[in-house]
Amino acid sequence: MMRHAARGAALVLVLWLIALLTAVVGAFALSARIEHMQQRVSGDDAVGQEHARAGVEYALYRLQPNALQPPWTPDGRRYRWTFDDRTIDLRIIDENGKVNLNLADATLLSGLMEAVEVEPARAKQLAGAIIDWRDPDSLKQPGGGAETADYVAARLPYGARNARFETLGELQRVLGMDAALYERLEPLLTLYSRQSRPDPRFAAGPVLQALGLDADRLLADRERLQGSDGDGNVTAAAPVGGSGTYSIESRAMDPRGRVSVLRAVVRRGAAGTPGTAYTVLRWEQGMAAR
Secondary structure (H helix, E strand, C coil), X not given: CHHHHHXXXXXXXXXXHHHHHHHHHHHHHHHHHHHHHHHHHHHHHHHHHHHHHXXXXXXXXXXXXXXXXXXXXXXXXXXXXXXXXXXXXXXXXEHHHCEECCCCCHXXXXXXXXXXXXXXXXXXXXXXXXXXXXXXXXXXXXXXXXXXXXXXXXXXXXXXXXXXCCCHHXXXXXXXXXXXXXXXXXXXXXXXXXXXXXXXXXXXXXXXXXXXXXXXXXXXXXXXXXXXXXXXXXXXXXXXXXXXXXXXXXXXXXXXXXXXXXEEEEEECCCCCCCCCEEEEXXXXXXXXX
């Protein structure tokens, strides 16, 4: 009787061991499969990013005059390039066509905000607050602005920086700025141009309005003067020289419809570094949301 009981206990133990081993093997197999899928996705992402980077390189090449095909124009128009069986969409903007956050005066800043549908009173206050954020003194701008005392009154844990903007994202800390307005302004702003007023040849509609120009007429003139390159992309009829510093957005789509996005600000060449094609000033990359 006891022998039968011992055999039964041994059988139960063996069954438990088999079940445990099955669970361990199953967990290992699942873990291996997940790791394989992660590596595959990571590999696909890396390949996609390299194609997006190739788009940046090609955009810089096409900005140069060429006897065989007209140069692309860096005024925000879209270009398309097919490379390695992938479609790469490119958008290039000369940084001189944007408003420099560290150099623009209050009139230009308030005009830009009014051009993106901000009420005049708020636009004037925000423009003053931007000036107060970057200037070294503690005096508020006439008719608006915000110095450290105003940030304290708003119960913010910081005050006016009293120094130049180091990143565009810093603008979100300025008193009165909100996420929705920042999202509208960010594509129109720069820290990398060397002039206080944008170049109208490359400026978007709201920037042209802020400059006091007839945006509709100028944009219509651009379209009227457009030509086409050998790839079927729209170009300017005559070469348009740029500053050498550009925002480039490259979107590379793979055969499965996944889109790798690279957004960069680059400056052509590098002083004192022969053979360098460009200097990276800003670099953001990732996958586009579906």
